[in-house]
Amino acid sequence: MLDIRYDENNLPELANLIAKNYDQIDENDKTGVKRIAVLTSGGDAPGMNATIRAVVRAGINAGFDVFGVTRGFHGLWKGEISQISTRDVSETLQRGGTFLMTARSKTFSTPVGVVKGARMLDIYGIDVLVVIGGDGSFKGARDLARIGVPVIGIPGTIDNDVASTEYTIGFDTAMNTAMEAIDKLRDTASSHERCSVIEVMGRRAGYIALNVGIATGAECILIPEISTDFDKIVVRGILDSRNKGKRHYIVIVAEGAGTATDIAKRIEDATGIEARPTILGHLQRGGSPSLRDRTTASLMGVRAIDCILENRFNRLIVQRDDKITDLDIEEGLKMTKSISAEEIAQTKRLS
């Protein structure tokens, strides 16, 4: 292990030292890696515990000592690192949230924070860091990789907005939670002949809104990827449905496309139909993970350990063409994905 005298004024030199230390790992065979650490970062997602469990168990079975970092990158630079055993992850598979806890670290988004994090990994003798989170968390991991710390990323976010993968852990559970809530809202909207406007999460992406809208038979789905003519699509859509005899209406708005409160007011003003807004909010982030999230989490965790055993570092574990695979972290962060106009157009054929 390096004996580092940490000096805020000498960050480049420190980064070089750390890089030199980690460089040796690439030349070693798989026995070169002895200690790995895992953290969860960004917004929590159902299935994060199942992912940690998979990394811990597959890691220990491969002969590694596995450490957990609490509070994401924020805990990392503060040295919140301790060893986890196979038994420590018992009964976590079915639990929502993340027992390692998570945070959005301002410090870690600066070069000083990244070097501080690398220094802590070096102090604890950690050879590889596994990061569970979204693109923001992967940028943190990529910054560590750039100064020589081997990393592996596993996508965990309810938003499904990580471009390099078709699927992110937590997405399925969040959509099912939203769908069940909207089914309940439909009952009361129907009794009162109202329009229920429901705001779902997704940050700048509309994946939750699109799928939940299809699954709940929404009149309109508003997403940030596609601009919508409010009068022609929303107002006309609701009035057409009413004129065909419909007595209640569901409108789904992705948080990146507007607010339920604003859309409900505009619908009521334009149509005279009573409209009520509901923001599903953090409800969508909780709960026991679905079968899909548990299995994806488990398989992705195992794949992460496979990468380490095969000396393939700085990889993102992804789902492509329905298969769990991995790709280079720099490459993955350059990718983009979006929802096409055709996808949203198809939903209109169902109303």
Ligand code: F6P
């Ligand atoms: O990224 C997950 C997510 O739940 C987004 O859908 C949402 O915009 C954001 O996190 C909310 O963040 P916070 O938990 O900080 O309120």
